[in-house]
Amino acid sequence: MAKLGKTVVERHVERILNKRMTRKEFIKKAIIAGCGVALAVNALDSMILNRFKITDFSFRNDAPRQLWKWSREADYYDSFGNDVHCKLCPHECVLGNNDRGFCRTRVNKDGKLYTIAYGNPCAINIDPIEKKPLFHFLPTTRILSIATAGCNLRCLNCQNWDISQERPEDTRNYDAMPDSVVQEAITQGIPSIAYTYSEPNVWYEYMIDTAKIAKQNGIRNVWVTAGYINQKPLVELCKYVDAGNIDLKAFSDKTYHDLCAGTLKPVLETLRTAVKEGMWVEVTNLVVPNHSDNLEEIREMAKWHKKNLGPDVPLHFSRFHSAYKLTLVSPTPLRTLEEARRIAMDEGLNYVYIGNVPGSEGDNTICPKCSEIVIRREGYSVDFMNFENGKCKKCGNQIAGVWQ
């Protein structure tokens, strides 16, 4: 009668505890349970918490039925029967027939890799060069900026997501083959062309063909990128590109993975290589609250920057504003940006700026020797320039940059 009064749970526990088990059986079951827990934790960590990508990034069976006129056979891939192994960026997608790569712009048709973002930009604008941001390269000039759809990252905070996270077929495009882009720059008297807005690496062939023609005609080339590219195509690109603004979105693999679906190491290699190949480089770090605003990490980044790129390579800390999938994150506090700038300058960097904060002192170029304001800026426009032949008027110190 007493047993009937017990709850179901109590009866279960009693049954389990009363179950006769020898010590050896208990040890055996403890080992099995331990292995199970270890497996569960490992699986939880790699497959769920770290957003383990189950597929190898590509979009299966998503290639267009027929290639359109804005296609060209891609560079940098290997062919294995009907499969292709793209070698342009570190994702290195392996694509079966009719698959589309992670970047959305490369497709496999019968064992050949094609880019379908060639000569069809969805954005063509004339911008001030300071918008890239490039503060030490041909200041006050205008730049012809072009972009097609596509990107090989998935940044949660992307401000150009409406073109970067789209396929070329899904955007409204212009018909602008490389020679017509260069001709437009010549006609308008614009000294440089920027490959920007989305991610120019994913329309690599269009970018490099345009850059070659531009260089032949005395037009400079500017590369605005996240830097997620393999070394071989990068070295080839460096022959034609004169300046670049390269994003260093974070200084840890985890943040790169969580924020952008990328990794850190290839970007660091890109920065080193670009500087080594003679490109004028300016680095941008977008400080995103709760994601990439760790000041210790920023200090490590500044140390790396000074050691590997040199103190004269400018660093821009940009203010985050809510965009795309981070609409509930508030803008970066000004205090954080100022602190980051102070840390970078303490670590020995000569040119550190604060971006996306109109009217900030961090917009101005200051002589690293005498601290005189050499270029005063208000947003994207230059108020005055206080130097001559690239040298500070007050102390004669050479200000690093490409001024003519």
Add this chain to the structure above:
Amino acid sequence: MKKESNVIMVILFIFLISASFFLYDLSISHLYVYILLILLLLGIFFVLEIKRIKQLECLYPFVFLLSLIYPLFKCYFKVPYFFCHSCPRKCSFGILRPYSIPAFVTMNLNNRHWCFNYCPFGKLQDEQSKLCRKRLRVPRFFLVLPIIILIFITLFYFLIKKESINDFFFQYSYKTSTVVAVISLIIFLLAFIIPRIFCNYLCPVGLIGKITMKLEKKWLN
């Protein structure tokens, strides 16, 4: 009646195996992979004999069949199952291998639970051997074969990155290997007259299960 149910089971398995060839997208879908992962962890829980759900356990061979059979149809390597860690385009078996093989071995620590209750290959071979009374005696020296396979796997796990070995085993195409297909068919046919031929003479998980079962019995007694 019992024989008829065995025939139905074998036909069902053959049908599911044939259908698996066309289900690549399902096999690498997030949902299917996570279901298999949950079932693996539940399987370990069931092995502890605290609580068992027999209806769910009956489904294990059928649910795992798609994942385990697919590399026989298509693989980047001439020998499937072994080189997933080097594979450029993993299937669901390759994705889950770091978890599934340890889970199978863990479940086998209690009376070879995976092999005798959950494994689709084991289940199919059991049904096949019940259909035919004839038995073929296999010479004992064939028992060395799974040991050689286990050594081969362990060795080549580390050596596969070497270019020469990679070149030899890599097919450079995601396709069906004729040799693998013919050997699989031979094993399937022999399973009618040699009970559990794959488990006893080829499967490394089966070999480890056999060893752990012998040790378990010795230790517990």
